[in-house]
Amino acid sequence: MSNPIIEIKNIGKKYNITHQRGGYVTLRETIMNVLKSPLSFLKAKTKEEFWALKDISLNIQKGEVIGIIGKNGSGKSTLLKILSQITPPTTGEITLRGKIRSLLEVGTGFHPELTGRENIFLNGAILGMTKKEVVKKFNEIVEFSGIDKFLDTPVKYYSSGMYVRLAFSVAAHMESDILIVDEVLAVGDAEFQKKCLGKMKEMSTEAGRTIILVSHNMTAIEQMCSRVVLLEKGRATKIGPTIEIVNEYLDKFLEFGDGEITLTKKPGVDISFSKISITNEKNVITNNINYKENFYINLELDVFKETKDVDLGIYFKNSLNTDLVFSCLSDKSNGQLKTFKPGRYNFKVEFSGGFLMQGIYSIKISVHNPGILTIDSRDDVISFSILPPSGRPASRGGAGCVSIPNRWI
Amino acid sequence: MEKTPEQTYVTIIRPKKLFSIRDITELWKYKELMYFFTWRDLKVRYKQTFIGIVWAIIQPFITMVVFSVFFGGLAKMPSDGVPYPIFVYVGLLFWQFFSSALGDTSNCLVANQSVITKVYFPRLILPISSVFTKLVDFAVATLMLVVLMFYYGYVPHISGLLILPLLLFITFMASVGLGLVLASINVKYRDVRYALPFFIQIMLFLTPVIYPASIAGKYSFILALNPMTGVIQNARAALLGTAPINWLLILISFIATFVIMIIGVYFFKKTERFFADIV
CATH class of the missing domain: 2.70.50.60 (abc- transporter (atp binding component) like domain)
Incomplete structure (x- = not known):
């Protein structure tokens, strides 16, 4: 087997809690702190360290769709940010063998004053497409979004549905070997979410793309992913087949809920x-x-x-x-x-x-x-x-939510 | 030999080193995005205005008129033997390019926070594209200079015109360099937003914009450390023939700019590591 397309080795990310306090500090505060206690400022500060991620190691093969699940604050987003190079890791190394694009949000960099047409080009460039690529796919993008009538209207006049549709269409037409997706499915109506899922499935099965997907939506995870990583407090506690891990997660998750x-x-x-x-x-x-x-x-x-x-x-x-x-x-x-x-x-x-x-x-x-x-x-x-019915396969993703009394005649 | 896709794009993510040669090649790779950021800023800025790009002329022009009346007319400020309006306009042209670029670059990281926290690209693109935006304004404002020169009957020397790109380059680099420092500070300390207009006002008086550098007498060497001094002095020399081109002054400006640039990149790279975490 060839080299894995993504190799994650001992990735860790440390934050100093002092930096997190209150978003940003003013110069005055810093100066006052120095004046108040010049010695302690010179000494190594007693910062509280917080490891958002620790010792994450994972190999991903070409064409795999990997899900990352975990509670809020378990480090999912940090991992994605490191993979998309938005923030560097504190320790470890990641090797990516392919063109990587990340989609942490639909419509990144959309400007309300610009028209739909202009935003397609701008957003395309931000997502890493060349102008040539965008020109080539322009008609496809417009068709997929279904907003051709409003192409020359500033997007500030768009309904939120139109906005999201246009944004996703641009994103759906990026070319890459590896795609990183974060909670994009959380926006838009059910129909749109279905369209997103469908498009992503198409990308992985037809184009053989490697996808890393973070979601709270277990149905989506079950439908899309072949393997799942469960993050807990910054550590990858479980890596394995989707159904197994998702069920374990749900059991754990629900212990915290209250009846x-x-x-x-x-x-x-x-x-x-x-x-x-x-x-x-x-x-x-x-x-x-x-x-x-x-x-x-x-x-x-x-x-x-x-x-x-x-x-x-x-x-x-x-x-x-x-x-x-x-x-x-x-x-x-x-x-x-x-x-x-x-x-x-x-x-x-x-x-x-x-x-x-x-x-x-x-x-x-x-x-x-x-x-x-x-x-x-x-x-x-x-x-x-x-809970899953006994005597049936544990997961029945795609079987719907409701069963009506029925009879096969 | 044909490369397989795997060989073409190998990315290795490691704890960030301060500076590597990759940063420069990467800037080149992302030049198109730089163009789009500049294009966006220009488009957006003039979309909601009524007279649009004309503002780029109006600002230095009105300032020139006011300065001419008060400094040239009432205060009888010396102007190296050139009519005061055109003398001050050359200074203002470069000065406003520098100061407005500084304002934009210092704010570029905060203004683009939503993009920075969601997508990767070399962050250096942002301050550079901000300065490019201002370069377009500069080009438009230059039209007014042409009109003024025609009106007062000044013909620039050919050699003088050749030196202008160099002066422009120095201004460009000086504003990027200083902008980088301010932008990095601004990420953590938003005080910059309040301090900068004040700082720019003070700097206006420490740069020979409204007066000739000769007025400072034996202290003019202090002024020379300000890279904009060399730029404005020589722009006047080149366009208006106020004096022969002062190559020493250009060299000093160039070195000062270079130092600012190094400090700026160092600062920027150092904070780049946690931009996304703290903006």
């Missing part, structure tokens, strides 16, 4: 949520639910003033932030709205097992006068995961 959350009252509202919890069939509070098991969402509501025509709603969203399921109190009473007198109310809502597929879901709750006023609403108030 019960106490909510504080927002000022001035007549009705407020005070508690939400998720329980399983055994009435245990948890946010890990087995696939076939029924589960319950328990709401506690404080009413401070008598309110008429009230309804309660529970919304489920998947990890791509798409609304999936909605359920409301008035379902029970054929659309009859309820009048609440002051006091504390408890609701328990049962959801049957086997409907939601394996994955992570988040819940939004709201209490409102339908069509008139939202009294209290909490987005992403709690999340839970549906």
